[in-house]
Amino acid sequence: MDYTQLNTVQRQEMFDTIGIQSIDELFDVIPAEIRCEDGLDLMPALSELELQRAMAEMASHNRGAHDMPCFMGCGAYDHFYPALIDQLISRGEFLTSYTPYQAEASQGSLQAFFEFQTQIARLTGLDIANASLYDGATAVAEAALLSTNSTRRKEVLVASTMHPEYIAVLRTVLSDVDITITMLDATDGTIAPSTVEANMSDAVAGVIVQSPNIWGQIEDWDGCFTEAHKVPKTACIAVFNPIACGMLKTPGECGADIAVGEGQPLGNALNLGGPYLGLLAAKEAYTRKMPGRLVGMTTDEDGRRVFCLTLQTREQHIRGAKATSNVCTNQGLMAMRASMFMTTLGSDGIKEMATQSWHKAHYLASEISKLDGWKIKYDGPFFNEFTVDCPGEVTKVVDFCKSKGVLPGVAAAGRRMQGLSTKNELIIAVTEKRTKHEMDALVAILREVSV
């Protein structure tokens, strides 16, 4: 079914109104030699029932967090979210509306995005936030460009402990615009403030440090950003995990000027990597250079408090080549999900999720460290994710765990992680969803694999 609604009689009436005999006349403008006369070579149409069968069939060939306890993280987490989110987000008034350019017809979306912006600003401890970007990786790239555009400097310092895909995307985005990336080497799985100090100069526009980092380790944002700020105007960019903000010092508390991150943990499903949403918050000074859509509070002619898209002169549809970014579509629906999630949980709920994740991750790490041959790789503090050295080949460990019905974590080696490591390291994430029973079962499986 192609979802059109006209019957033959109606089509004929419309032909008559236009003054044509056949639909082909409307396409006469297309030169004959380029027309697609033979039709498209695609499978014939499926009815809705057949579509249901076909999609259910394809879905049945996938195993994932729905049928195995999932200890995988590295930028995408199997967190709990309340059932009401799927229900509310399905409302056609949200789902099938466009970007709220017409304020008078879009107060619902606009107010929700304004609330989202405020929630993200508060969560990060910064002044403002935009209405979302594509994902964590592109948000990092936009933050780097925000720092170079604000300072007119041409170098960014990047923690080598950041998610390797974020580094890869950053390299792609900065490759043709004459900006240098300098990688900050790690010491024991984190970036030492002295490493930042050693690489600082007045050419540096921004310093990007992710915490918790790819190994799960909590970085010394305070120390790194203090060093970076010794060169005035340098933008300190914190790449954050929104759930961690429920119990750990926020980017703002640690001196960040800009905070970016992956918003998936806030009420969005794993979705094999997307759609997710990029979060971007900043100090007020960056307002007019921000990328992406911004919703502002204003009044209508009768003095009511209302909301509208604002500062659009930054954006591509007004400014063209001089825009702060080419981003147009954001992740509106995902941002709304995130906002519904934060509204339902509040600070207390997010703190509960963060705290439970913390305690459970530490319990599991402690149990694994008791196993012969298994070692927790780094001594520094971690949040809900940690790295273990496996006694044998990590791929075999993963395969064995899967054969027992568990996704044990992410192997750091291999192309999937952009060559992060060549060693037998497993990065294990624990959310509030994991139970003691599941963790004990994983430990038992790991014990079995090592003998």
Add this chain to the structure above:
Amino acid sequence: MTIMEATKKQSRGDKPTEPLVFEKHVPGAIGVDFPPLDVSETKVPEHIAGGCTTLPSFGQHDVMAHYTHLSDRNFSVDGNFYPLGSCTMKHNPRINEWGAALPGFACLHPLQDEEDIQGALRLLYETRTMLEEIAGLHEVSLQPAAGAHGEFTALKVIRAYFADHGQPSRSVVLAADTAHGTNPASCTMCGASVETVRSVNGQTDLAHLKEVIAHVGAENIAAFMITNPSTAGLFDANIKKIADIVHEAGAKLYLDGANMNAMLGRVRPGDFGADAMHYNTHKTFSTPHGGGGPGSGPIAVTAELAPYLPVPQIMMADDGSFYLDRDREKSIGKVRSFIGQFGVLVRCWAYISACGPKGLRNVSDTAVLNANYLAARLCEKYSMPFFDPKNGKFCAHEFVTVPQDLLDKGVTLIDIAKRMIDYGVHPPTMHWPMHDCLMVEPTETESKQALDSFVDVMLQIADEISSEIELVQQSPLESDISRADEVAAARKPVLAFK
């Protein structure tokens, strides 16, 4: 005054203004609960402890009420005629949502082993090949997250191709003066400069194109970005000639695929000479706009550009299994984390599969028919610079009107647009691609009754401008709010609630 009267007065009609979540906070109230912790506690070191304490919360019923009230304040495709030109606000089939929400798709972690996600990879591979066929181009990448992201990615691919062929100086991109703003902005993101090519009667001015090429120097040009049908809603009859001119200059023709809804199964970009293009799945393939996203912007390219596509690429192995190729030597690299907007692509797959080849052609046929029908019924009162059916000048899937006669009577374009809101119609795209224009795109999924009602509304507004002009000048009169002060919002931006 009673409380009820007071809240009513804050708003138009019967709807009270919805407070912000920050104003509804009830200390101690929760919207959802958690199971008790089932492991021993580990102390949090003081030097890292902290966290946000200022997010409000309240009871679950009020959460539902809050968002239900907000949803009541939104126009949508489900509830309103939404003829936003260039945005293709077509019906969003719910089977697509049903499929994307299946746990076998929604609960997959992006770093899982390929052997465990063969069904999902099959879907991606089929989507890739279907989009290749519709484009008439060699290879599709599903990586870009949205149309503008697709432009950026494809331009990077083109620049990488030239760099690899000893022509790194090709750093100028030509774009039509009617191009989407994303075109030049994407060029900037790629370190390319932009030269504008004039349009005449909504189509590329061939003479000016040649002039610009001569002026810039053919050897410096990377690509010409064209939207076809143009943003004025016209198929460019010279498209093949344009492609030849661009190719003679050694450059690539880039198609902004925003208007693919006018061409499905009628003409393929690869067949008229496009070397690269992007799709907007949220336009052409019915994935919901969601108040501004998520989108997905797959790109299609010729065989010579294919080696430079981003990684990973979805592939089928000789044994019929599916895998992600992450080792493409000449690839521009990664443009987004993980493997793209998978959930959006599930919906895209479902839509193309529902339509089939004949259905897709009927989609474009009907979209074009609907637009021409509206234009034919409205052109007397709303003058249209390019529409002249008696002389064989039709529009594609959208049309532009510059209602000068009406404007001359003392209303602005915004007045007309806001009056449409009173009648439950979302205003069309305004002031773009021409000054003082409305750009109307009805899409193929509207019924004839809906089209006729829209015509009635537009003719009624034209009458009002003659008889009761204040109604239009003061509109919207029936919407939740009167006109928002956008100037004040930009002058002193308030982006967060304090």
